[in-house]
Amino acid sequence: MNQRKPAIVAEHLTRRFGTFLAVDRVSFRVYEGEIFGFLGANGAGKTTVIRMLCGLLAPSDGNAWTAGFNVRTQVEQIKQHIGYMSQKFSLYEDLTVRENLAFYGGLYHLRRDQIQQKKQQLFQQLELAAFETTLARDLPLGFKQRLALSCALLHDPPVLFLDEPTSGVDPRARRDFWGLIQSLARSGKTIFVTTHFMEEAEYCHRVAIMHEGKIVAMDTPETLKARSRKSSMQQVFVSLIQQQLTES
C-alpha cells in the first residue's frame, strides 16, 4: 500500500485554542484509495483535525497537504477537490432531494447536464430515485445519509471526509453505508472517516486512535488486534486508553 501516492499528508499538525491543546503534533499519511479511520472519544480532537485538513481552520503549528494542496496556502484548491459530510448531514430539510442536489451542484460550478448525469448515476447507486421530489425532512434517516453522501460526491472529489457519518442511523443502514464506502474506495477515492463506533473500525484499511489530541496508535485493524492480543477493536481501544491513563 505504501507504494501508492499519498492523498493526505499531516506533519506535526498542531492546533491550540487559547491555552488548550486540541491537536498535538499529529503526523500521518493517507494513500489514494485508502479508507482511513480516525477513532476516538468525543473531544479527542478528531473534528479539529478534519477541519484543518479541509482548510476550515488554520493549524497553529506543523503542516498538512490534502489532495496535494497545502492547507495553509491553497485552501481554494482544496475546497474544489474534497467532499465533506458531517454528522448532521447538512441538508436543507425544507427542500426536495432534487433541489438539494441541484444546489450543491451549483456551488461547484457544475453545468446542469453534468448535475443531471451525476445525479442519475448516484440515484441508481444509492437507490434514491423514488425520493426525487420528497422533502429532505420526510426522508428516512438512512436515506438522508445517502442524500448527504450524494451531495458530497456530486463534484466527483478525489478525497472524501466523513465526520461521524453513521451516528443515529440503524445498524442495517450502517452496514449498507459501509458497503458504499468500500466501493467508493475501490473506485480510487480516498476516504478519511471519523467514528466512535469501534466495530466500524473493522471496515477501515488503517486506523489511527486519538486520545487527548495525540495519536496513540496507528495501523491496520488486524495488526492492532494482534499486537494487543484482543479479538475486537472495541477491546483494543479500551486497553489502549487505559494504558494512556495509567501512564499520565
Next chain:
Amino acid sequence: MRRPRSRIAAIALKEFWHILHDPRSLTIIFLLPVIQLIMFGYALNLEIQKVELAIIDLDRTPASRELIQHFEGSPFFEVMAFRAPISQIETLFLRRKARAVLIIPADYSRQRQQGTTVDLQLIIDASDPNAAINISNYCQQIVEAVPTTRLAPPPAPFEVKSTIWFNPDMKSAYFFVPGLLALLLVMISALLTSVAITREKETGTLEQLLVSPVTPVEIILGKVIPYVLLAFLDGVGILLIGVFVFQVPFTGSAVLLAFLTLLYIITALSLGLMISTVTSTQQVAMMAAQSATLLPTLFLSGFIFPLRSLPWILQLISYIVPARYYLVIVRGIMLKGNTLPQLITPALFLMGLSTVLLIIAGKRFKTTLEA
C-alpha cells in the same frame, strides 16, 4: 445552459426555493403590509370628525341660534343641545356623551349688538391632548367665520394668514403612507435576512457551505438578491394602495422613487445580514431585527415625532436609522416632487450606511467561519 452556473445564482435560487416551500411566510410577507395599511388608514385617523359637542345656550336669541347653526353645519361637530344645569356637565364627560361643551353666555346677543368682545366658554375633555387641541382650533375657526354685525371691532395691526403647502387639507394619509412604507420595508427586509444565515448555522448547513469553494461575498450576495426582489414587490404594493385607495398624490418621478427605494431596501437587508452574522440562533436574530427596526423607525425617523424635538442623544442615534433618510426621500418625491439633486444628501447617507453594514457583515462572517 452550457455555461457553468454562477454560485451566486445557485444560492439565490436556493433561497427562492426556501421561500416557495414556505407558503405561510410568503402570505405573511404580502398580507402584513395590506393589513397594516388598512389598520393605520382607518384606525389611526388623525383628522377629527363628528366630535360630540354639547351646547348650553343661556341666551336663547336668534343671534345665539345663528351661532349654533354654524356649528351644526360643520362636519367636525355633532351638536346636541343640553338644557340641564351647568353643574351637570361633568357627567357628560364621565359618560362620554360629549367631548366638548360650549357655553353661550346669557348676554351674548346684547354684547354682540354693542360690538364688545363676547366670551364664549369652551370646556374640552383633554384626556386625548392632541384631539383637544384640534377641537379648540376647529371651534376657533367656526366662531371666526360668524359674520360680525354692526360695529366691527377695530382691525388688528397685523394678521397671520397661514397657507399650508404640500398637504393643504392636512390629510393624515399623506403622513402615514410614506411612514408605513418606510416601516414595513425595513421590518420585512431585516427580518427575512436576519434569519437567512442563522438558520444555516442552526441546521449545520453553513459548515457544508464553508467546505465548498463558495466565498462569503457570494453567499451574502446570493442571499440578498431574492429578498431585494420580494421587498421591492412589497413596496410597490404599499405604494399602489397608498395612491389608489388613500389618494396620496404622487407628484415626483416614479423611477427615482423606485431607484432610491431599492437603495433603502439594500440598506435594510444589510442591517439584517449584519444582525445574522452576530447572532447564533434564529430566535435571537429575529428579536434583534425587530428591536433594531420597529421602535427606531417609529420614533427616531421623523415618522411620528419631529426629529428636532427629540433629546440630543436620540437625535444623534437617529443618524443611523435608515428610515430617517428614506422618509425625507418618499415625502419629498411623492408630495413635493423632489428631484435627485435635492435628495442627494439622504441618498448618500443611505449608501454610506449600507456600505458600513455590509463591511461589518462581511468581516464578521469571515471570522465566524474560523471559529
